[in-house]
Amino acid sequence: MNQLTSSATDKITGIINVPGDKSISHRALIMGSMAIGETIVSGLLEGEDVLNTAAAMKALGADIYRDELAKWHVHGVGTGGLSEPAGALDMGNSGTGARLLMGLVSTYPFSTTFVGDASLSSRPMKRVTVPLEKFGAEFHGSEDGTLPITVKGTDAPLPISYDVPVASAQVKSAIMLAALNTPGITTIFEKTPTRDHTERMFHFFGVDTITTPKDGGRVITVSGQPELTARELIVPGDPSSAAFPVVAALITPGSDITINNIGLNPDRTGLFITLKEMGADIEFLNEREECGEPVADLRVRHSSLNAITVPEDRAPSMIDEYPILCIAAAFAEGTTVMRGAEELRVKESDRIDIMVRGLGACGIKVEEFADGMAITGSGEKPEGGALVETRLDHRIAMSFLILGLQSHKPVTVDDGSVIETSFPTFRSLMNGLGANIQPAAGAPA
CATH class of the missing domain: 3.65.10.10 (Enolpyruvate transferase domain)
Structure with a gap:
């Protein structure tokens, strides 16, 4: 120690x-990987959590590298373009990275195993896996829903409507990322508004996303299978x-x-x-x-x-x-x-x-x-x-x-x-x- x-x-x-902001850094790498073309990210947080997300997106098919000026270049694969990783995705200590990427891969027709350190492996994942199962994905792991978990994605994802039972931007974001590769409109209701970094990043990359106030909370709709445009951004x-x-x-x-x-x-x-x-x-x-x-x-x-x-x-x-x-x-x-x-x-x-x-x-x-x-x-x-x-x-x-x-x-x-x-x-x-x-x-x- x-x-x-x-x-x-x-x-x-x-x-x-x-x-740079950790939440935005994770999302910049993920969304850049889902766009066609080259996304250039300045100010990316180069902490272990974000670097693990970068490594995971590379394992899923994106080309990601850092240049000598500390700018990160992400050559994306487009919506629907991810490929099955050769090994388990090690998310280290990052609950954000693990939960968001579980959402992302749940609507792809391949299996992905997520592992993490002792801290992450003790943290609850059912709050994410329960709604993602509604898209058609399957999750295999311990009975208490902790890592390691293998996600068997669906080859025929269905859009869902889901009321988020806990105030969690990670749960909301996992559902939104699953919706990217799902035809139709996915609807999410959060009774307590949470961080909207994912909504803002979706808008920035051109995803058709609508947020509407309701009963003190928010309704978010995502139109699936968009064509995302690569961008330059400063975190x-x-x-x-x-x-x-x-x-x-x-x-x-x-x-x-x-x-x-x-x-x-x-x-x-x-x-x-x-x-x-x-x-x-x-x-x-x-x-x-x-x-x-x-x-x-x-x-x-x-x-x-x-x-x-x-x-x-x-x-x-x-x-x-x-x-x-x-x-x-x-x-x-x-x-x-x-x-x-x-x-x-x-x-x-x-x-x-x-x-x-x-x-x-x-x-x-x-x-x-x-x-x-x-x-x-x-x-x-x-x-x-x-x-x-x-x-x-x-x-x-x-x-x-x-x-x-x-x-x-x-x-x-x-x-x-x-x-x-x-x-x-x-x-x-x-x-x-x-x-x-x-x-x-x-x-x-």
Whole structure:
């Protein structure tokens, strides 16, 4: 294991770019592979999760390579053009990659086996396989629906109508990708709106997709078997990655940073809205659009934060940001209440349980609920000093390393290598801003 220790720092300052948005990076590779011609992608997140998706799409027949200018070239095979992979697709730690590609291959007449690491192999897949079976696909694996799973795709897919029972952009997107190679119109109803990156990417590549509000949710229709047009696109910076330097600046006196080119999709801005309600000094500068997504530069300065009750209906727009919000809450005055986030129980780890344990070990008062937690801060530095178990969860690791920047005692995470899945430059970028994150004593540099 690669233990990392974060120690107190004076201030966080500078102008940075964070890696490209992970959700958009996955989708750019997939959709480029389904288009005819050459799609060129700039700013792709080159973390393990996205690289595994690139390798999987190559195994399915696309030609994908990176040039010396860090641009990715995707020569697609067109709708209906995928071919059976020679071996299993190893998705590593990526639930997004696994679930989206299960959807994609389910309407092709061949078999595909999906495998992953220990964390991914413990995560639920039935939420995806159940609707995909309605297209005609078959799934073979363990009774509890975890990886490894073999998908036997159908040679005669039928369009479906499906009410998504849980708020999950991955489930919705898996169905939409299955619909690409299905004749007719597939209809999806989500009672709680989730991230619309797939809808935006479908529009960008020319898929006939219509989104209509209904009963507080959304109805999405996809017309199958389109001819997709190759595109050039710039992936916006990932707001989930930006969240870590943002909170680092907010809790560290004297800090002033600017983060360029951050995606501000309305379905992804829940953390920034919440932090501003807590008193955060965050400005959105140079607002514009990239590949159908709203984008801006963020300026963030140290702020005194006050506790709030986070609206439960905001959870889908910030589900990945709850761990780092917990760190901000630990520095806020009063009790911050987070409910309606039961989805955290089935992420890379049980994020509610592990955050409660880690915060408590660092001397922070926290109360656990089935669907969230309440964190009480005094507006002062917490004690810190713990060795925190990450359970192969990259966001847990980064969150506690941010805590260590302003706690009385250094904070160590048991495995910093997991950060590679989403933010491979995290340590160097943070240290460049003034952080002090180093290998723990005895750990490899």
